[in-house]
Amino acid sequence: MEKSGHPGGVPSPGLVFETLTAYQRSAALRAAIELDLFRAIGEGPGDVPSLALRCGASERGIRILCDFLTVIGLITKEGLAYRHTTTSALFLDPNSPTCLAATAQFLGNPRLKEPYERLTEIVRSGRTVMEGQGSVEPEDPVWIEFAHSMAPMMGPMAGPLGAIVLAERGGPMRVLDIAAGHGLFGIEVAKQNPEAIIVALDWAPVLEVARENARRAGIAARYETLPGSAFEVEFGGPYDIVLLTNFLHHFDRPTCIELLQKVRAALKPSGLAATLEFVPNEDRVSPSIPAAFSLTMLATTPGGDAYTYRELEEMLVAAGFHRIRAYPVPRAPHTVVVGEVDHRGQSSIAGKQSG
């Protein structure tokens, strides 16, 4: 679709119209996933009557939906037949092992979308209109859905994260996985290091999802669970590694520092803390996905944010960490930021060095 974001560029009332109606894009993709349309497109022949039959839907509905998905670049149209793009073949067809369709469940969760209906009020007050702590209210059931439906998006990052945290560490170790969710990050560490014992911390019902994933991965014997809030439960330890994935962004800086101090106290002197975050550049408006994510934190939390590398570094330093550095995850919008307890550690690890 046309776009004019550059000063001096072509003025575009179309961009205004398309932004005001952008909510239709989310609805169209969600409907297509619910109708199992992308599987039907992948299996061909892709014309309206056969897609309608396959999806148990009307021809008018399928034709208009497929045309719309073509306009927004998710599929293509050749004559009267709809075909996969590389993107839809890899990430939307359930026959693809990298299919992300399940993420529509969490990303379309009505409770997390509702605050956007009151965004004006949220910008005025500077915090979510959700009750209590918003999406980080204790025992919030959205995190069960997160654990189930976001695994396909988070899974591909587990391998790189595991390699980063195990780069200088091996042998018997205890690893605390805070806000484990689906558990995939801790499970990957256990897979990469057969001598690692994982302690997964999350709300009890979420831990059931993680435990099931650990069982499937064949590492259940080395998988322990610690139900409760990261702010309240005793971590135990000491640990060699603490993982803080998709977690700090929900909280304001004092809360993050407080938590990082508690993490540091639970680590061995040789220990490492690793966060996985959406980390925008210092300009806070690039790259697009990490930068745009701060709006989600405005809408759904009292004080969270998509923190820049400098901010994460400051928080880690304030909590007593040393040798802080960032590793962008290949082919993903996330960044791993690590810090160590001992300031005398070697600095042989590749990556953006700082502090």
Added chain:
Amino acid sequence: MEKSGHPGGVPSPGLVFETLTAYQRSAALRAAIELDLFRAIGEGPGDVPSLALRCGASERGIRILCDFLTVIGLITKEGLAYRHTTTSALFLDPNSPTCLAATAQFLGNPRLKEPYERLTEIVRSGRTVMEGQGSVEPEDPVWIEFAHSMAPMMGPMAGPLGAIVLAERGGPMRVLDIAAGHGLFGIEVAKQNPEAIIVALDWAPVLEVARENARRAGIAARYETLPGSAFEVEFGGPYDIVLLTNFLHHFDRPTCIELLQKVRAALKPSGLAATLEFVPNEDRVSPSIPAAFSLTMLATTPGGDAYTYRELEEMLVAAGFHRIRAYPVPRAPHTVVVGEVDHRGQSSIAGKQSG
């Protein structure tokens, strides 16, 4: 934001993520308009503290909202200050005479957005889940809002439409403006031809908006009103010109043909019918705005569509019209399609000729 709509292009999980969260773009723009943020940006200096003060909002909220609007290309950021793009300066700043911000009222109307929450069901059944005739249910109050808030988007098209329908016609004439709404199209004809008398047809409360606009334009003495449904009320006549702007797309083909027959019967032998429509190419997936509009008709009407030129031509022919032709409106996503009663008319008018 990154985009991969081309087969063989770079696979993009980002496009999936951005589409599932596209509803946030609509919410962010609506909030910015409600906070009068674009006026504040236009008047400078554009830093977070002064914007927050001007908008009566929190600094956290303003900073995150402005960063998000920058990411989606509506404004820019220079250091710590936010500035207009050409697009936001022209179309979102209330100090601009071409400001379209009011359209957010109609395009964000909750009643017209709700069906998208049930789009899967709509694609299955092939028609809106709204009661009765959906958005074209008699006396639906959304059309009062349309008349008020869409005038800034429709107004710039009135001049070109007036010039097209008056190209071969002058002197005393009666013009019927069906579904007049804000009335701007008929009013423009009255302004371009001081001998034209306009008869505006719409629901009675909508006609109050049109009548007020006619008064402001100084043509109230030549402005008559005909309250009721275009399908039920007697048109009177005979007319020289009948305008059907933003109307046919709400109905299925048999209904459109029935209405066009009634229009033809109300025209003089030398008469002209002119529709203003979103007209996609025959591929139905380009240009983006007219093509995408069919989803709105799926979601909110029982049988409407964004008709292609060939379909509009077929309907006009079926209703007995001749010399059908299309005029794309300059710098707008709309097209004017006209047909004449008398098949012997001259064909000296410029434009895409057909039939």
